Amino acid sequence: DAGVIQSPRHEVTEMGQEVTLRCKPISGHNSLFWYRQTMMRGLELLIYFNNNVPIDDSGMPEDRFSAKMPNASFSTLKIQPSEPRDSAVYFCASSVTASLSYEQYFGPGTRLTVT
């Protein structure tokens, strides 16, 4: 298996532009997580999907952020409009809810820079 796939790996954009980050979870995994990582705030959970349904989006910073999971093999995180403070590494992770190990498998991340 290729693992969790994220694209793009790097994104540089100007303030005010729309940014879309993409994630393909591991086949057969039914839970998907979007995280944001910064030096100041560490790893923050933004949103959690289970069986394609958003379960908890309390970590989404504000209305500028939105996430979708139209099917079991694809999810997007959109920021519109982007701001410099959104600069961070965004990770997608997937897991099997019923697994005894609860292990989350992380993708390589998307490094977002908003200028």
Place this chain on the structure above:
Amino acid sequence: QQQVKQSPQSLIVQKGGISIINCAYENTAFDYFPWYQQFPGKGPALLIAIRPDVSEKKEGRFTISFNKSAKQFSLHIMDSQPGDSATYFCAALSNYQLIWGAGTKLIIKP
């Protein structure tokens, strides 16, 4: 109550030495305690995990020690190697959600 406090923030250990990272929690409902390892430019990856019904778990050079009464757990890396240089995160599971520690940047000096 949902926090997991991790220390130290950074750690330098000589090759062959023992690296120790500590975490503490408040919520007694946590029932699964993993450690993740993250190399630069990569996502975190599960290293080792423990449930609160055991006091210790060992996998190779990595050991988790768990003290339920003190609500603390720690990661010990024996015979630390330069390849162990990474950032380590402890976490605790609450329902579906992992509550993460702030991370420890470990550097193993050759």
